[in-house]
Amino acid sequence: xxxxxxxxxxxxxxxxxxxxxxxxxxxxxxxxxxxxxxxxxxxxxxxxxxxxxxxxxxxxxxxxxxxxxxxxxxxxxxxxxxxxxxxxxxxxxxxxxxxxxxxxxxxxxxxxxxxxxxxxxxxxxxxxxxxxxxxxxxxxxxxxxxxxxxxxxxxxxxxxxxxxxxxxxxxxxxxxxxxxxxxxxxxxxxxxxxxxxxxxxxxxxxxxxxxxxxxxxxxxxxxxxxxxxxxxxxxxxxxxxxxxxxx
Numbered sequence: 001x002x003x004x005x006x007x008x009x010x011x012x013x014x015x016x017x018x019x020x021x022x023x024x025x026x027x028x029x030x031x032x033x034x035x036x037x038x039x040x041x042x043x044x045x046x047x048x049x050x051x052x053x054x055x056x057x058x059x060x061x062x063x064x065x066x067x068x069x070x071x072x073x074x075x076x077x078x079x080x081x082x083x084x085x086x087x088x089x090x091x092x093x094x095x096x097x098x099x100x101x102x103x104x105x106x107x108x109x110x111x112x113x114x115x116x117x118x119x120x121x122x123x124x125x126x127x128x129x130x131x132x133x134x135x136x137x138x139x140x141x142x143x144x145x146x147x148x149x150x151x152x153x154x155x156x157x158x159x160x161x162x163x164x165x166x167x168x169x170x171x172x173x174x175x176x177x178x179x180x181x182x183x184x185x186x187x188x189x190x191x192x193x194x195x196x197x198x199x200x201x202x203x204x205x206x207x208x209x210x211x212x213x214x215x216x217x218x219x220x221x222x223x224x225x226x227x228x229x230x231x232x233x234x235x236x237x238x239x240x241x242x243x244x245x246x247x
Contacts (some may be wrong), residue, residue: 002027005081009237010088011060012039014188019085024052031074033059061088061115071122080130082228084123086116087138091190094149105152112156120167132175134226137164141184141241157193161237168235177234179225184241186213
């Protein structure tokens with residue numbers, strides 16, 4: 001991965017930050033995007049203090065205009081981009097379907113699903129002239145099963161898996177691999193909306209490993225999917241849930 005360039009959305013915290021650090025330690029230059037400039041700067045400083053190279057851009061992935069503009073700006077400044085990680089997302093307000101507002105539904109769909117289309121549209125148009133590259137979308141275990149009071153999130157993540165598989169079929173012959181990861185509960189900000197008693201119950205009674213995952217584990221998994229070590233993996237939605245969905 002030395003001298004490769006990786007573009008990461010939602011890179012300020014959580015899985016995005018961990019992925020940026022993992023890729024940087026493997027020799028990648030990283031392009032960090034997020035809506036939180038202060039947190040972006042902290043991630044950038046962490047990477048540079050460890051000897052890596054990082055660039056930051058503010059990006060709201062729910063805006064296709066911003067997505068296109070930032071991708072083109074990054075391409076112009078870096079000449080080429082090898083890897084893309086579409087991680088930015090939100091959990092939304094947990095609400096049963098009969099009480100959910102259209103605003104709550106649309107907010108999650110826009111940030112968690114529509115953004116993936118916007119990003120893939122921009123990224124594939126970059127990778128096709130370059131002759132290939134790799135993309136990883138961050139889905140969720142919720143993309144493979146229903147979620148109590150989280151129909152908007154589950155629907156969005158099911159969609160992420162669907163577009164991942166379609167893109168893999170459409171562009172594999174162009175040397176573009178597209179995969180996804182499907183984590184369960186990870187120790188990141190996004191699970192703060194989940195009641196603690198639910199987190200504790202899941203950890204003790206649903207996860208055979210008896211713990212929640214770490215963002216760093218997701219970062220290393222994404223790094224592997226981007227690397228040549230996974231060169232025959234395409235269109236896969238890799239579950240990382242400590243065995244939660246095995247039984």
